[in-house]
Amino acid sequence: MSGTRGPYRTGIETRRALVEHAIRVFGEHGYRGGSLRMIAESVGAPASQIVNHFGSKDGLLTAVLDHWDALQVADGGRRGLAYVEELRTRIAYSRDNPTWVEFFLTLGSEATARDHPAHDYFVARYAHIADRLQEEILYAAASDEIAPIDPSAARVEAQRLSAMMDGLQLQWLLDRELDLVGAFDDYLDAVIDRWRRPII
Incomplete structure (x- = not known):
């Protein structure tokens, strides 16, 4: 047919x-x-x-x-640090799709207004990102991939990761000479190394 x-x-x-x-x-x-x-x-x-x-x-x-939403990089069922490491792929996707980055950051800024039609979408999206990252950080700790961490500290780490991704992408839009992927890789390497060291 x-x-x-x-x-x-x-x-x-x-x-x-x-x-x-x-x-x-x-x-x-x-x-x-x-x-x-x-x-x-x-x-x-x-x-x-x-x-x-x-x-x-x-x-x-x-x-x-x-x-x-349909274009988002699938996590492939990864858990713990493997899920966190997948953020590198997401940043690489952003580098290769600047139109989407510009759209998302522009709309996200506008949507802080409560009467914006995308306000609820972005509130839910950022909550979901923080929830999932927190869950996987705690999973990594329970699996002995990283040192023990309490839920509130894991939540802060999740929010920091999300904020760093957005911040780097914004700076990259303003200055395409910035090595977006390299800068995030360096940051994530340092974060994971810190997570692996027990808090004394």
């Missing part, structure tokens, strides 16, 4: 193009500054087409965030 053809296929391709161009527009102008007209014009379509596909600007943003 032949692949999908005709209007349905065209609709899928148009929807994908609108999402991809929304990433660029929202990354450059923010959600509030990026208009439907900007996005539509970038693909040579009327703004009404976005409404037809997504219902509203908020609907388009939801589609973009869903697309972002």
Whole structure:
């Protein structure tokens, strides 16, 4: 049987193009500054087409965030330090996809406003990141990969790791001469080495 053809296929391709161009527009102008007209014009379509596909600007943003979630690097079931080490792959992905980095950091900054449509998304996302990193740090300690650590200290370490990743990516956007992957590798090496030394 032949692949999908005709209007349905065209609709899928148009929807994908609108999402991809929304990433660029929202990354450059923010959600509030990026208009439907900007996005539509970038693909040579009327703004009404976005409404037809997504219902509203908020609907388009939801589609973009869903697309972002689908592209995230899978952890492959890794636990403990193996999961933490996978952060290196995520930073390398960011280096290779600067449009996504710009989008995520721009939207994340905007979404600190409680009335922003992505506010709840980012609150939940950062909570999930901290929860999972804390869990894996504690797992690493229980597995004797690192020295014992209490849950509150593991939470602080998780938040620091997340903050370092975001901070380095922001600096990298401002100065592409920065070795993003190398800087994070050095930081993570030092952190893991510190975790392995018992607290006296």
